[in-house]
Amino acid sequence: MAGPRRPWPAAALVPLGHRASPLVALTAVFYDPMMTTPDSARGRYGETLAEGLLESPAAERNKEPILDAIRSRLPDTGVVLEIASGTGQHVVHFARALPVLIWQPTDADDDLRAAATERIRAAGLSNVRAPLRLDVLAPDWPPTEADAIVCINMIHIAPWSATKRLMDGASRLMRPGSPLFLYGPYKRGGRHTAPSNEAFDESLRARNPDWGVRDLDEVERCAEKHGFSLVDVVAMPANNLTVIFERMG
Ligand SMILES: C[S@@+](CC[C@H](N)C(=O)[O-])C[C@H]1O[C@@H](n2cnc3c(N)ncnc32)[C@H](O)[C@@H]1O
Numbered sequence: 115m116a117g118p119r120r121p122w123p124a125a126a127l128v129p130l131g132h133r134a135s136p137l138v139a140l141t142a143v144f145y146d147p148m149m150t151t152p153d154s155a156r157g158r159y160g161e162t163l164a165e166g167l168l169e170s171p172a173a174e175r176n177k178e179p180i181l182d183a184i185r186s187r188l189p190d191t192g193v194v195l196e197i198a199s200g201t202g203q204h205v206v207h208f209a210r211a212l213p214v215l216i217w218q219p220t221d222a223d224d225d226l227r228a229a230a231t232e233r234i235r236a237a238g239l240s241n242v243r244a245p246l247r248l249d250v251l252a253p254d255w256p257p258t259e260a261d262a263i264v265c266i267n268m269i270h271i272a273p274w275s276a277t278k279r280l281m282d283g284a285s286r287l288m289r290p291g292s293p294l295f296l297y298g299p300y301k302r303g304g305r306h307t308a309p310s311n312e313a314f315d316e317s318l319r320a321r322n323p324d325w326g327v328r329d330l331d332e333v334e335r336c337a338e339k340h341g342f343s344l345v346d347v348v349a350m351p352a353n354n355l356t357v358i359f360e361r362m363g
Pocket of ligand 1: 159170172173197198199200201221222223226248249250251265266267268271272276
């Protein structure tokens, strides 16, 4: 099955090595991190090119706060599966900080997986596995273990069925007591928590009517149906939340 549609120019994803090159300079001008230009002129999720690697400015900002929010609930050992790794910035950051854990990045998008592979190679980390192709909507997920699952900024940039399939797949992989971490913007009690989230929701729906900021109560109900209980909600910068579920016995 093909991954999500790729609207950025293929040239922007040519492996570029780690040093800025004339090609980088050329392709960088096609990127608009504010996501205000036509689809064909920027990274799908607002990525830019930095030092020859595809980079999400948002991931640069949120990787440390997310690590702070999840680290005390991660297992001491084992495999942490990341769903929708994107450019691989989080997995590299987390793996560097927590070298005892094995990190398994995944994504549905071939180009983003290639970008993550490049970043992981550049980081030279031995505790990050090669990114796997995992589309949460696909009936079969690739074989992998998961002592914990992390999914950052995906469920609002995918149809609601992706949340259901994420919970379904996670419930099949995880043992009782294992944590599932979601990060992103959420409505609470059916209402937006900030004007910026409301504007973001509108922009998502304008791009794809099936996308949109999810309501935490609905996500919790979905999680419960799939055998997860909500154990913590951590307020994060920029009106985001880290939501922590645990696989029930
Ligand atoms: C906004 S990006 C976030 C990427 C990364 N987690 C981050 O925060 O920088 C959304 C990600 O969700 C992934 N995605 C969208 N639909 C997906 C699906 N059905 N299964 C798996 N990943 C999906 C995209 O390929 C992309 O990597």
